[in-house]
Amino acid sequence: MGWKDHIQEHERRIAKARAMGSPKRLAERAEAGILNARQRIEALLDVGSFHESGLFAVSRRPGMEDKSPADGVVDGYGRIDGREVIVCAQDFTTLGSSSAINNSSKSMKMWRTAEKNGVPFVYLSECSGARIPDIMGAIGMGSVGEGFIFSRRRLVPWADAVLGMSFGGGTWVASVSDFVVMRKGAVMAVTSPRVNTVAISEQIDPEEMGGWRVQTEITGKADLAVDSDEEALQAIRDYLSYLPSNCEELPPMADVPTGSGDDANRILDLVPEERRRTYDVRKVISLIVDRDSVFPVKERFGRSLVTCFARIQGRTVGIIANNPMFKGGALDVDSCDKATSFIATCDSFNVPIIFLADVPGFLIGVEGEHRKVPGKIMNFMQALELATVPVLSVVMRKSYGQAYINMGGGRSNEMACWFTADISFVDPAVAASIVTGLDPKAEPERFAAAVEEYSLGCSPYDLAGQYLAHDVIDPRDTRQWLARMLEAHQPRRTGGIGAHYMQSWPFTY
Amino acid sequence: MAEIEIKSEIAGKVWLIEAEVGQSVEEEDAVIILESMKMEIPVVAPVSGKITEILVEKDEAVAEGQTVARMEG
Numbered sequence: 134m135g136w137k138d139h140i141q142e143h144e145r146r147i148a149k150a151r152a153m154g155s156p157k158r159l160a161e162r163a164e165a166g167i168l169n170a171r172q173r174i175e176a177l178l179d180v181g182s183f184h185e186s187g188l189f190a191v192s193r194r195p196g197m198e199d200k201s202p203a204d205g206v207v208d209g210y211g212r213i214d215g216r217e218v219i220v221c222a223q224d225f226t227t228l229g230s231s232s233a234i235n236n237s238s239k240s241m242k243m244w245r246t247a248e249k250n251g252v253p254f255v256y257l258s259e260c261s262g263a264r265i266p267d268i269m270g271a272i273g274m275g276s277v278g279e280g281f282i283f284s285r286r287r288l289v290p291w292a293d294a295v296l297g298m299s300f301g302g303g304t305w306v307a308s309v310s311d312f313v314v315m316r317k318g319a320v321m322a323v324t325s326p327r328v329n330t331v332a333i334s335e336q337i338d339p340e341e342m343g344g345w346r347v348q349t350e351i352t353g354k355a356d357l358a359v360d361s362d363e364e365a366l367q368a369i370r371d372y373l374s375y376l377p378s379n380c381e382e383l384p385p386m387a388d389v390p391t392g393s394g395d396d397a398n399r400i401l402d403l404v405p406e407e408r409r410r411t412y413d414v415r416k417v418i419s420l421i422v423d424r425d426s427v428f429p430v431k432e433r434f435g436r437s438l439v440t441c442f443a444r445i446q447g448r449t450v451g452i453i454a455n456n457p458m459f460k461g462g463a464l465d466v467d468s469c470d471k472a473t474s475f476i477a478t479c480d481s482f483n484v485p486i487i488f489l490a491d492v493p494g495f496l497i498g499v500e501g502e503h504r505k506v507p508g509k510i511m512n513f514m515q516a517l518e519l520a521t522v523p524v525l526s527v528v529m530r531k532s533y534g535q536a537y538i539n540m541g542g543g544r545s546n547e548m549a550c551w552f553t554a555d556i557s558f559v560d561p562a563v564a565a566s567i568v569t570g571l572d573p574k575a576e577p578e579r580f581a582a583a584v585e586e587y588s589l590g591c592s593p594y595d596l597a598g599q600y601l602a603h604d605v606i607d608p609r610d611t612r613q614w615l616a617r618m619l620e621a622h623q624p625r626r627t628g629g630i631g632a633h634y635m636q637s638w639p640f641t642y
Numbered sequence: 643m644a645e646i647e648i649k650s651e652i653a654g655k656v657w658l659i660e661a662e663v664g665q666s667v668e669e670e671d672a673v674i675i676l677e678s679m680k681m682e683i684p685v686v687a688p689v690s691g692k693i694t695e696i697l698v699e700k701d702e703a704v705a706e707g708q709t710v711a712r713m714e715g
Binding site for chain 1: 651652653670678679680681682683684686706707
């Protein structure tokens with residue numbers, strides 16, 4: 134075979150592998166406005182930065198070589214905002230991107246290489262599940278068991294986009310990623326509705342099983358839901374911009390947009406003077422941080438708590454703030470889980486944590502107890518106490534009981550109270566009721582006197598007087614205070630790199 | 643247009659009815675205000691749409707998860 138023949142054959146094989154699966158399937162998704170695997174990679178990465186690994190891989194099953202270009206996944210190296218990343222995109226047009234020996238070897242290698250080289254790992258999930266007949270029988274299943282590693286330590290950020298039906302492998306990756314974005318209409322689950330029907334005779338609506346509302350509002354497995362593939366891929370680019378490439382680096386600094394913090398006075402308009410009235414803390418956060426820098430995480434889940442990345446003076450921070458607009462800001466099972474997972478991410482990637490507290494306590498009741506709320510509270514405490522990133526806390530209004538501690542009370546490197554702060558074990562009216570047993574309607578004066586007694590000593594000056602808070606501040610000075618404390622509390626002896634005790638913290642609990 | 647139930651996320655007592663039947667609301671607009679934990683806490687619209695029914699009245703006790711209104715969205 135001469136050079137010309139080699140060149141021709143090489144080009145033919147490259148074209149065939151790059152063509153992916155059936156032209157009919159490719160046309161269908163183009164018509165529906167849904168990107169294919171290679172288009173997704175182009176949209177995700179910096180122009181021209183993609184270099185594929187494993188283009189010529191095919192199915193291990195003899196006779197299937199021509200039907201399995203790249204064995205159904207497109208993997209390789211690229212850049213996002215000039216930084217190296219590794220990406221795996223499942224090609225649904227090729228055998229449903231079903232998981233098999235060779236494509237799993239590819240993805241496994243990409244994952245391990247990302248960790249070894251210290252670069253973020255991005256996975257674009259769309260998968261029909263494991264490939265039958267490849268994994269059937271003892272040798273099939275045994276090979277899977279032997280060859281695959283499922284545990285993950287938070288060494289590099291993992292971001293996953295669920296961009297279609299995602300069963301089995303695609304969902305396993307999403308389940309251990311730091312960030313999951315779903316396109317509305319995509320479904321994430323253990324297995325397909327069809328298998329449910331065949332195996333357990335259950336007719337299931339796919340959206341109800343694992344659609345975006347379920348995953349963003351009920352399970353919290355998805356951090357964000359968007360309308361298109363392009364938005365999902367942009368969300369991953371944005372998410373990664375807040376984090377370092379790996380756990381041994383600091384997050385990148387960004388420019389500070391003009392006008393950041395200029396509207397701080399509006400905090401006094403947003404936060405009601407009357408302690409009974411609620412407000413949306415997200416609006417307050419926007420006034421404190423760099424302009425347009427808020428990136429919410431799990432916004433639709435555990436809404437009585439806000440978790441978001443943001444920047445202050447160009448530096449990434451992780452904000453955990455009670456939102457009184459939902460459940461009065463009370464912490465419940467979902468918000469405890471959300472706080473815990475957010476602390477694990479921030480701590481693992483050297484992101485300082487900022488608590489903004491306005492919390493009446495934990496939400497009590499039978500439903501919470503049945504969902505193990507005491508354990509969730511303790512998970513949250515465990516995470517907070519294991520964290521070695523700088524932790525700053527600001528008590529805005531009330532902060533009562535164990536929730537005061539969970540929101541950083543006595544647990545931060547520096548704590549300030551707004552002059553409106555109100556710190557105690559429980560609301561004075563509740564304390565008065567429980568201790569005296571008085572009916573406020575029957576004996577209003579005696580009850581009022583009891584409430585008055587339990588309201589004493591709750592001011593931020595009482596707390597700061599004993600150096601249990603380090604400062605009392607005007608709410609309008611919150612940004613300056615935080616910016617200065619972030620500079621002061623950089624852990625310089627370790628170059629800002631934490632001890633990462635939460636690297637192996639589980640992802641679902 | 644789907645019919646959507648607006649449910650309270652907490653137990654409490656109805657303090658104020660903020661929206662009327664027929665009113666258009668945006669996602670997260672307050673529909674009912676409850677009094678609970680010594681605070682006035684909104685029950686908000688889960689999506690944008692139009693209120694079709696208000697199912698509670700002032701001072702009525704509401705349980706966690708109870709449907710307090712319905713809307714089209």
